[in-house]
Amino acid sequence: MTLRERLNEYEKLMRLDKPIGILLLAWPTLWGLWLSSLGKPDFMVLWVFALGVILMRSAGCVINDYADRDFDPHVERTRDRPLAAGRVSGREALILAAALALMAFLLILPLRNPLLIQLSVAAAFLAATYPYTKRFLAIPQAYLGIAFGFGIPMSFAAHLDSVPPVAWALMAANVFWAIAYDTEYAMVDRADDLKIGIKTSAITFGRHDVAAVMACYAIALGLLAWAGRMVFLPWPYYVGLGVAAGIAAYHYTLIRTRDPARCFRAFRHNNWFGAAVFAGLVASFWK
Numbered sequence: 001m002t003l004r005e006r007l008n009e010y011e012k013l014m015r016l017d018k019p020i021g022i023l024l025l026a027w028p029t030l031w032g033l034w035l036s037s038l039g040k041p042d043f044m045v046l047w048v049f050a051l052g053v054i055l056m057r058s059a060g061c062v063i064n065d066y067a068d069r070d071f072d073p074h075v076e077r078t079r080d081r082p083l084a085a086g087r088v089s090g091r092e093a094l095i096l097a098a099a100l101a102l103m104a105f106l107l108i109l110p111l112r113n114p115l116l117i118q119l120s121v122a123a124a125f126l127a128a129t130y131p132y133t134k135r136f137l138a139i140p141q142a143y144l145g146i147a148f149g150f151g152i153p154m155s156f157a158a159h160l161d162s163v164p165p166v167a168w169a170l171m172a173a174n175v176f177w178a179i180a181y182d183t184e185y186a187m188v189d190r191a192d193d194l195k196i197g198i199k200t201s202a203i204t205f206g207r208h209d210v211a212a213v214m215a216c217y218a219i220a221l222g223l224l225a226w227a228g229r230m231v232f233l234p235w236p237y238y239v240g241l242g243v244a245a246g247i248a249a250y251h252y253t254l255i256r257t258r259d260p261a262r263c264f265r266a267f268r269h270n271n272w273f274g275a276a277v278f279a280g281l282v283a284s285f286w287k
Helices: 003-013 020-036 043-067 090-111 114-135 140-149 151-160 165-188 190-196 201-230 235-255 260-284
Strands: none
Touching: 003 043, 003 090, 020 043, 020 140, 020 151, 020 165, 020 260, 043 090, 043 114, 043 151, 090 114, 114 140, 114 151, 140 151, 140 165, 140 201, 151 165, 165 190, 165 201, 165 235, 165 260, 190 201, 201 235, 235 260
């Protein structure tokens, strides 16, 4: 394998060719950055977090594939991933994941913020351990929501050197949003996951999966509204939440038949849910 071909495999392993995961991690981080700075994020902090999102999402994908290397060959959608297909070794994957995580950690050191450094260690632990929760947690998507939402308290720590209650309300909202969108994702692989014994929310919710997804969207929107009331956000924020609610309603039309292709389409469409909430936040601070 040439160097170019190997780098191409690393790119696939990090899922840089499929940016939806980066976006789903970026939106809650941006919510935290905008709210903690009252719409005026520090440029250095914004730049560090933008690069950190890409690096940590990439590292998380590598660790996920390493953890699932014995399962992925038996799943139609994942059998051609670099580790599952044997084009990248487990040792290479671990070295790559460690290098990506180290670069993300080094990024925050110039900010000279002890609380942020402590939170970054917790974030790295969550990213590294999430893939293994599919062995024993009935709803590992909740753990994913915590991992994907950890940029929120880190954002507040970076700007305020503290993590107020509104940050945890935002993070709780992200947990329920993650359960909603990752259950849609898990509905795609339910048949394969049942055969290989992986636990997912789609399996746990069973025939109530569609109702559970919609309930999680509703709870997420309720928590986002509560967070807005905590800090007296003006009406544009709630317009953004209204648009997000409409997007969630559209997802119901996609997943109600449980067709795998439509469920995957709904999952990918969650980019617009996160964007709608962010647009409402930006408009709330626009002067």
